[in-house]
Amino acid sequence: MNQPKRAKILVVDDDPVVLKAVTSILQREGYPIVAIDDAVEGLTAAKDPSIDVAVLDINMPHLSGMDLLKAIKAERPDVEVIMMTAYATVETAVEAVKAGAYDYLTKPFEDIDDLSLTVGKAAERKALKDRTRALEEALTARSQFEDLIGQSSQMRAVFKLVETVSHSTATVLIQGESGTGKELVARAIHYRSARKDKPFVAVNCSALTETLLESELFGHMKGAFTGATGNKKGLFEAADGGTIFLDEIGDVPPATQVRLLRVLQEGEVKRVGANEPVKVDVRVIAATHVDLTRAKEQGRFREDLFYRLNVITIDLPPLRDRPEDVPLLAHHFLKLYAAKLDKKVTGFTPRAMEALTVNRWTGNVRELENVIERAVVLTSNEVLDVEDLPPGFQEAPQAGSPVEVFSLAHLPYAQAKRLAMRAFERRYLTALLEKNNNNVSSAARAAGVDRSNFRRLLKQYEVAGRTMKQRKADGNDSSPLEVA
Numbered sequence: 001m002n003q004p005k006r007a008k009i010l011v012v013d014d015d016p017v018v019l020k021a022v023t024s025i026l027q028r029e030g031y032p033i034v035a036i037d038d039a040v041e042g043l044t045a046a047k048d049p050s051i052d053v054a055v056l057d058i059n060m061p062h063l064s065g066m067d068l069l070k071a072i073k074a075e076r077p078d079v080e081v082i083m084m085t086a087y088a089t090v091e092t093a094v095e096a097v098k099a100g101a102y103d104y105l106t107k108p109f110e111d112i113d114d115l116s117l118t119v120g121k122a123a124e125r126k127a128l129k130d131r132t133r134a135l136e137e138a139l140t141a142r143s144q145f146e147d148l149i150g151q152s153s154q155m156r157a158v159f160k161l162v163e164t165v166s167h168s169t170a171t172v173l174i175q176g177e178s179g180t181g182k183e184l185v186a187r188a189i190h191y192r193s194a195r196k197d198k199p200f201v202a203v204n205c206s207a208l209t210e211t212l213l214e215s216e217l218f219g220h221m222k223g224a225f226t227g228a229t230g231n232k233k234g235l236f237e238a239a240d241g242g243t244i245f246l247d248e249i250g251d252v253p254p255a256t257q258v259r260l261l262r263v264l265q266e267g268e269v270k271r272v273g274a275n276e277p278v279k280v281d282v283r284v285i286a287a288t289h290v291d292l293t294r295a296k297e298q299g300r301f302r303e304d305l306f307y308r309l310n311v312i313t314i315d316l317p318p319l320r321d322r323p324e325d326v327p328l329l330a331h332h333f334l335k336l337y338a339a340k341l342d343k344k345v346t347g348f349t350p351r352a353m354e355a356l357t358v359n360r361w362t363g364n365v366r367e368l369e370n371v372i373e374r375a376v377v378l379t380s381n382e383v384l385d386v387e388d389l390p391p392g393f394q395e396a397p398q399a400g401s402p403v404e405v406f407s408l409a410h411l412p413y414a415q416a417k418r419l420a421m422r423a424f425e426r427r428y429l430t431a432l433l434e435k436n437n438n439n440v441s442s443a444a445r446a447a448g449v450d451r452s453n454f455r456r457l458l459k460q461y462e463v464a465g466r467t468m469k470q471r472k473a474d475g476n477d478s479s480p481l482e483v484a
C-alpha cells in the first residue's frame with residue numbers, strides 16, 4: 001500500500017533510558033528519528049529543515065526544555081513540539097503549551113499508545129501545514145494573473161494565450177461551460193492590456209430582450225421606441241478606449257447580430273433611432289457556452305460575424321478535466337471566504353480534498369466556490385472535513401461505500417487508480433476491523449501486516465480505532481479491543 005512521506009522526529013532527553021525507549025517506540029511506528037541527549041545539541045539538530053516534530057524533555061541541564069522549545073519555535077515555527085514531563089512539573093508543561101508546544105506527555109508513560117498517537121497527530125498537523133504552505137506558494141506564483149488560478153497544463157496554456165492576446169487588440173472568443181471562468185479570463189486580458197486604465201464593460205447578451213439589448217449596446221435617441229424618453233449612450237460608447245465583454249454571444253438575436261457586425265467592421269455604432277454613426281475604439285471579447293460552430297452550421301449564428309469574432313479562440317476546459325486544479329482553487333476560495341467571514345479555517349483533511357477532487361463539478365469553478373463558501377459559513381472546525389461538504393460529497397468513495405468507478409471515469413488513469421485504491425484500502429480496513437471485533441492486533445494478523453504498520457494504515461485512512469485511553473475513559477478496559 002502507498003505510504004505518504006513519514007514525518008522526521010527529533011527526540012531530546014538527557015536521560016538515556018527514556019531517550020532509548022521513546023526512540024524505539026517511534027522507530028517501530030516507522031518514523032525516521034534523530035535522538036539527542038543534550039538540549040544545546042538538540043537546538044542545532046532542530047535547525048535541520050527535514051525535522052517535522054520535536055519531542056523534548058522538560059527538565060534538562062544547560063538549557064531547559066522550556067528554553068529549547070522557545071528557541072525552536074523562534075527558528076522553526078512550523079515544527080510541532082511535544083514536551084515530556086514528570087507529573088510534578090505538569091504546570092510547566094501547561095505553560096509550554098501556552099508558549100506554542102503542540103501537547104505534552106507525562107512520564108513515565110502509562111500507555112505507549114499515548115506517545116504514538118500524540119506524535120502521529122502532531123505529524124499530521126505538520127503535514128497539513130506543509131500542504132497548505134505549498135498551495136499558498138503555488139497561489140503566490142500565480143498572482144500575476146490576478147485571481148485566475150490553475151496549475152494544470154490546460155490552464156497554463158490558457159495563461160500563455162492570455163498573455164499573448166493581451167498585447168494585441170484582436171477580437172477574442174472564449175468558449176467553455178458555464179462557471180469555467182470565461183469572464184475572469186476576459187478581465188485578465190483587459191487588465192494586462194494597454195487599455196487597462198479605460199473601462200471594462202461586461203454585458204450578458206442572453207439576459208435582455210432584443211429591443212433592450214440593442215438599446216443597451218448601441219444606445220438610443222429620444223422617441224426611438226416606446227419608453228425612450230431621452231437620448232442614451234450605449235455600452236459600446238461607454239467602453240470607448242477599453243474593452244467590451246459580450247457574454248453568451250450565441251444568444252444574440254439575428255437583427256442584433258447584423259448591428260454587431262457593423263460595429264466590428266466599421267468601428268462605429270449607430271444609436272437606435274439615430275441617423276449618424278459615432279466612431280468608437282473598443283476591443284471586443286465574446287464568450288459562449290454553446291458550440292458556436294454548430295450554431296453557425298445550423299444557421300442560428302451569422303457566418304460573417306462568427307469569423308469576425310473568432311480571430312483568436314480560448315477554450316476553457318471543464319473543471320472535471322483538470323482535477324489537479326481543484327486543491328489550488330479550493331484553497332484559494334477557503335482563504336477568500338475565511339477572511340471575508342472572519343473565521344479561522346485553515347485547510348482540508350485529506351478525505352475532504354479527495355472528495356472535492358473526484359467530484360464531477362457540472363457547475364465548474366462557480367460550483368466549487370459555492371461549496372467552499374457554504375462549508376466555511378457552516379463549519380465549526382478549523383480544518384474542513386467531508387462532513388462540512390454538502391451531503392452528496394459525503395458519499396464520495398470512502399469507508400464503507402462502494403467505489404463508483406463511473407464517478408472516476410473523468411479523471412486521468414493514474415489519478416483514478418490511486419483514488420480507487422485508497423477507497424478500496426479504507427473499505428478493506430473497515431471490514432477487517434469489524435470482522436475482528438475491533439481488535440487491532442488480530443486484524444493486523446489476519447491482514448498479514450505488522451501491527452504498527454497496520455495501526456499507521458488505520459490512522460492514514462482515518463478508520464476509527466479506539467485507544468487504551470479511550471477504553472479506560474469508557475470504563476471498558478477489559479473490552480475485547482486490542483491491548484498494546
Ligand SMILES: Nc1ncnc2c1ncn2[C@@H]1O[C@H](COP(=O)(O)OP(=O)(O)OP(=O)(O)O)[C@@H](O)[C@H]1O
Nearest residue numbers: 147148149150177178179180181182183184365366
Ligand atoms: N481559474 C479560476 N480561478 C479563480 N476563480 C475562478 C476561476 N475560474 C472561475 N472562477 C470563479 O468562478 C466564478 C465563475 O466564473 P466566471 O463568471 O468567470 O465564469 P463564466 O464561465 O463566465 O460563467 P457563465 O458562463 O455562467 O457566465 C467566479 O466567481 C470566478 O471568480
